[in-house]
Amino acid sequence: MSIKYLDQMNDLSNQGQPFVLATVVRIEKPTSSKPGAKAIITQDGSLTGWVGGSCAEPSVKKEALKALQDGRPRLLRLCPPEKMGLEPQEGVTELTITCTSGGTLEIYLEPYLVQPHLFVIGHMASAEALVTLGKALDYTVTVMGSGVSRDQFPLADQIIDSLEFSQVHVTPNSYIVVASHGNYDELALQAFLPSKAPYVALLASKKRSETIRTYLRQDSMPEETLARLKYPAGLDFGAMTPVEIALSILAEIIQHHRRGLLAVTGEQNQPAGEPETALDPVCEMTVEIEGARYTAVYNEKSYYFCSAHCQHLFEKKPEQYLQSQHDTGV
Numbered sequence: 001m002s003i004k005y006l007d008q009m010n011d012l013s014n015q016g017q018p019f020v021l022a023t024v025v026r027i028e029k030p031t032s033s034k035p036g037a038k039a040i041i042t043q044d045g046s047l048t049g050w051v052g053g054s055c056a057e058p059s060v061k062k063e064a065l066k067a068l069q070d071g072r073p074r075l076l077r078l079c080p081p082e083k084m085g086l087e088p089q090e091g092v093t094e095l096t097i098t099c100t101s102g103g104t105l106e107i108y109l110e111p112y113l114v115q116p117h118l119f120v121i122g123h124m125a126s127a128e129a130l131v132t133l134g135k136a137l138d139y140t141v142t143v144m145g146s147g148v149s150r151d152q153f154p155l156a157d158q159i160i161d162s163l164e165f166s167q168v169h170v171t172p173n174s175y176i177v178v179a180s181h182g183n184y185d186e187l188a189l190q191a192f193l194p195s196k197a198p199y200v201a202l203l204a205s206k207k208r209s210e211t212i213r214t215y216l217r218q219d220s221m222p223e224e225t226l227a228r229l230k231y232p233a234g235l236d237f238g239a240m241t242p243v244e245i246a247l248s249i250l251a252e253i254i255q256h257h258r259r260g261l262l263a264v265t266g267e268q269n270q271p272a273g274e275p276e277t278a279l280d281p282v283c284e285m286t287v288e289i290e291g292a293r294y295t296a297v298y299n300e301k302s303y304y305f306c307s308a309h310c311q312h313l314f315e316k317k318p319e320q321y322l323q324s325q326h327d328t329g330v
């Protein structure tokens with residue numbers, strides 16, 4: 001594998017960003033891609049590398065985002081309509097591709113999911129329970145606070161005996177639970193609420209939480225930042241003991257994390273990041289409108305194409321292709 005791909009994969013992992021590695025494993029000529037060609041697809045739908053031309057890329061990106069959501073690798077076969085269903089195999093996702101080349105691509109999509117990085121702020125029984133259950137979920141766990149030690153938290157991946165919270169590297173995959181029980185709640189929240197962490201929760205009673213919110217508001221914390229605080233931490237199912245409370249918090253983190261992955265693939269309420277697409281009137285491939293390279297305007301309407309070839313055919317005889325769409329009910 002090229003060093004540049006290894007470097008990018010390492011960088012994404014360090015940033016807490018999930019991604020899919022797409023590798024061409026088999027072709028049937030003619031195709032522009034070759035076995036071993038690779039690309040990396042991130043959760044925002046961007047693709048770096050090369051596994052096929054503009055006809056193949058939208059399908060690869062769409063299936064890669066599905067792999068990020070369910071965590072399962074898959075083998076994707078892109079082939080012309082006349083070859084669809086000729087070689088049915090279990091575990092193979094077959095999609096039609098109508099590029100003029102007429103070739104077939106088989107691409108292996110391997111998702112690399114990043115487990116949440118749990119930051120536990122505190123040193124009491126609830127913090128111990130969070131670390132134990134967090135590690136049971138295979139999370140990376142960091143414990144931070146005054147007087148925390150390896151003896152008390154032997155399972156933690158990292159121990160930071162410090163209150164310099166602003167020095168901690170936080171990513172969009174970091175989940176923060178402030179459980180210092182009044183010792184340094186305000187100090188921790190001042191550092192973590194403005195951060196990139198998608199979840200910042202406070203383990204405290206509602207009364208104590210409101211007192212802290214008032215303090216932070218008076219300390220000039222913006223309302224939109226303050227609104228990010230989840231309090232009390234955890235799902236409300238009547239948890240009482242430290243272990244039960246830790247379980248309720250981790251259940252909430254799982255819920256939050258999974259909803260984030262679902263939003264990537266459009267499983268929930270058409271997320272803002274979902275790309276708008278159009279149908280190429282020549283080959284009927286799906287084309288992402290934003291950033292489309294090949295476009296044409298006919299009768300004051302815009303059309304989008306997968307390649308310069310399709311654009312050229314349309315511009316020569318637009319009525320022919322628009323009539324074809326009408327006849328087929330597209």
